[in-house]
Amino acid sequence: MDRVWIFVFIGFVAVVLSSVSATLTINEISGPDYIEVGSQDELVLDCDFTAENEEDVVLKWFFNGLEQQIYQWIPQDPHAYALGVLKPMIDNSFKISNDPRTMLRALKFKEVTPELTGNYTCKVESTDSEQVMTKQVIIYSPATSFDMFLMGGDDEFPGDEIIFCDAKNILPKPEFNLYVSGxxxxxxxxxxxxxxxxxxxNDDGVYNMSITLAFNASYLDVGTTRFVCQLDIPGTNYSEVKSVEYFVDSLDLKRTTEGLTDNSLMTEDSGKDRISSSIYLVLLIVGSLVFAT
Incomplete structure (x- = not known):
């Protein structure tokens, strides 16, 4: 009986030592966090993993969750396989190294288009364990135009003054906000x-956006009030800011404006300017509605 327990103990120790020496780890997914459309021709995401004393290792890439597999490779296999919705864009012959244990682990796209925006998950499996890591990539296009105007009020918007911000042809959906400097x-x-x-x-995922702020100058404090329009794409370094200042005189309550950017600004000194500004506002709003349809 003692011999039986000895063999059981030895077997247990062997299993423990084997599991301790086996290592499966994803070290990192390297590659860009964001790319501006037209700035580069290809995208490479490298899943750097370690598999020591592991058996039956398989590397898989997924797009936007674990339901859409787009790539698979078994280390030591000279071939990798592209799958799913992004298959036509994937170069499954791309080698990140000449080491047969790592050479086809990277995911390479032959072109960079907005459809590639999303979350990429690398999953490495073995007989006894698995590791998963996800990286977000954003393919963005800055606004082709971004304007800010101050103009007189009209019948559509309550108030005697209007701040209007307009951004066109931007993707993916940005954060677009108007603030008052405090x-x-x-x-x-x-x-x-x-x-x-x-x-x-629109159908291509491109956005046209506008913000209108109507206000009564009588509610402003005497002095200068600064209005700021800010346009950002989250997850990227793209950010644009425009601003205008509105001045209330404490003596005669005359109000003037001074631009802090290269925007076209209107003042109360010219009735013609206010009429043309209102017409411009209407045209911009109609244009936005046309884009929406």
Whole structure:
């Protein structure tokens, strides 16, 4: 009986030592976090993993979750296989190294298009374990135009003044906001005024957006009030800011404006300018509605 327990103990120790020496780890997924459309011709995502003393290792890539597999490779196999919705864009012969244990682990796309925006998951499996890591990649296009205007009020929007911001042909969907500069230059939501936001995506995923803020100058403090329009694509370094200043004189309440950017700004000194500004606003709004349809 003692011999039986000895053999059992030895077998247990062997299993433990084997499991301790086996290692399966994904070290990192290297590659860009974001790419501007037209800035480069290809995209490579490298799943750097370690598999020591592991058996039956398989590497798989997935797109936007674990339901859409797009790539598979078994180390030591000279061939990898592209699958799924992105198959035509994948170069399954691309080698990241000449080592047969790692050479086909990377995912290479032969072109860079907005359809590649999403989450890429590398999953490495063995007989006894698996490791998973995900990386987000954003393919973006900056706005082809971004404008900010100050103009007189009209019948559509309540208030005697209107701030209008307009951005066209941007993807993916950006964050587009209008702020009032507060104490110490902090940006605050213009809660006291009425803000209207229009978002018009088209079939290609390109967005046209506008923000209209109508306000009564009598509600502003005496002095200068700064209005700021900010356009950002989350997950990228793309950001644009435009601003205008509105001045209220404490003596005669005359109000003037001074631009902090290269925007075209209108003042109360010219009735013609206000009429043309209102017409421009109507045209921009109609244009946004046309894009929406």
């Amino acid at each position: 104490v110490n230059g902090s940006l605050e939501e213009p809660e006291m005024f009425e803000v209207t936001k229009r978002v018009s995506p």
